[in-house]
């Protein structure tokens with residue numbers, strides 16, 4: 001069968017076997033559309049059905065999470081962990097707590113994670129998990145009881161050499177603390193390397209909090225350098241105002257750019273003088289409030305409810321909130337407004353149509369599995385520190401992170417060129433990540 005037909009058949013099977021999981025289908029299609037030239041080059045990938053095997057998770061768990069709210073009422077949520085691929089190392093990937101989470105969410109995120117983790121060059125496999133729990137408006141005690149119940153089941157499936165979860169949307173340092181506390185209590189083991197994103201006081205790594213946002217900006221800096229440009233004097237727009245968005249904004253300002261807008265699910269703030277990142281940290285990390293409150297402290301800024309932040313003109317766009325948040329309409333706006341580079345801080349925030357438009361318009365486009373890989377890479381550095389009972393300085397860790405991001409950029413860039421698609425970081429990232437995992441799978445035999 002011709003290669004194109006075979007890949008179409010693989011995709012049709014994935015859709016058939018995973019009905020309704022549209023984000024997972026989208027993530028698979030994007031990878032299948034890129035890897036043809038690599039499969040052409042190595043017939044063993046097809047003969048050994050590596051592609052079919054990569055699309056099927058090694059293991060998936062779905063579980064009940066019962067907990068009691070502050071009114072004494074019993075609440076029931078659904079928990080998930082998908083252990084997608086362990087060819088390169090223990091499953092590694094975050095946990096998302098958001099009401100929209102279902103099997104298709106964790107499957108798409110886990111699938112992306114396989115290739116992202118491979119791109120880091122570090123020994124980590126791919127996995128992801130979460131729950132349809134909404135932490136918004138919940139007290140600390142409720143979040144703690146939820147995390148304890150979630151871990152009461154999850155602990156059976158994870159371990160330093162098995163599966164190492166971390167944070168994602170709705171899961172930050174507070175949640176990781178409660179999860180680690182319950183793991184330690186149930187297992188009676190101080191197994192630091194079982195979770196990453198821990199607070200510094202109990203085995204966390206410096207720079208993990210900042211890593212994803214900083215790393216995304218380092219990746220875009222490399223793309224700009226390749227175009228003979230820099231962040232100096234650029235106007236930047238960031239979506240979201242959570243962990244990734246906050247530290248992306250901080251690094252842009254350190255590199256001489258100005259972030260003029262950021263958002264949350266209620267709308268966006270525009271601040272001509274540059275977003276006050278300390279204020280966003282206070283609102284989002286401490287007070288856990290809405291971004292609209294920003295204008296109470298900065299009356300010169302403007303809050304625009306329920307509109308897309310991508311209507312704000314910028315040179316660089318950093319989508320850092322959630323999947324499929326940047327559509328073809330947004331891409332048309334950004335291109336018309338002179339955007340030259342897009343770096344995905346979030347996972348799959350750009351729709352396939354929008355990605356195509358950026359490519360056609362010559363906008364440098366850094367896909368999430370490359371541009372936001374610094375989070376998981378720094379998690380792997382946290383695992384290294386835990387294993388050797390060590391603790392590195394901020395500067396040393398940030399330097400390592402920057403080297404990793406430069407290396408990922410160089411590999412994506414070179415791979416795209418090698419396969420005749422210069423400047424196409426999507427193809428570069430997919431081919432490079434895929435071949436790393438596929439080569440390991442071939443050597444491991446039929447497992």
Ligand SMILES: NC(=O)C1=CN([C@@H]2O[C@H](COP(=O)(O)OP(=O)(O)OC[C@H]3O[C@@H](n4cnc5c(N)ncnc54)[C@H](O)[C@@H]3O)[C@@H](O)[C@H]2O)C=CC1
Pocket residue numbers: 167168169170171212239240241242243244245263264265266320321322323325345346347372373375376
């Ligand atoms: N935290 C990490 O280390 C990593 C996170 N990511 C990805 O980055 C993205 C953001 O994650 P975090 O910052 O960790 O989560 P977070 O929970 O700290 O922040 C999420 C932010 O996105 C906003 N948001 C959610 N839906 C939105 C919508 N429809 N429109 C506008 N804003 C919306 C929320 O209001 C919040 O400000 C996700 O796609 C996640 O998978 C990727 C790699 C690592």
Ligand SMILES: O=C(O)CCC(=O)C(=O)O
Pocket residue numbers: 092093094095113116164165166167168196347372373375376377379
């Ligand atoms: O640090 C980690 O293990 C998780 C990071 C993550 O979930 C991601 O890269 O999307």
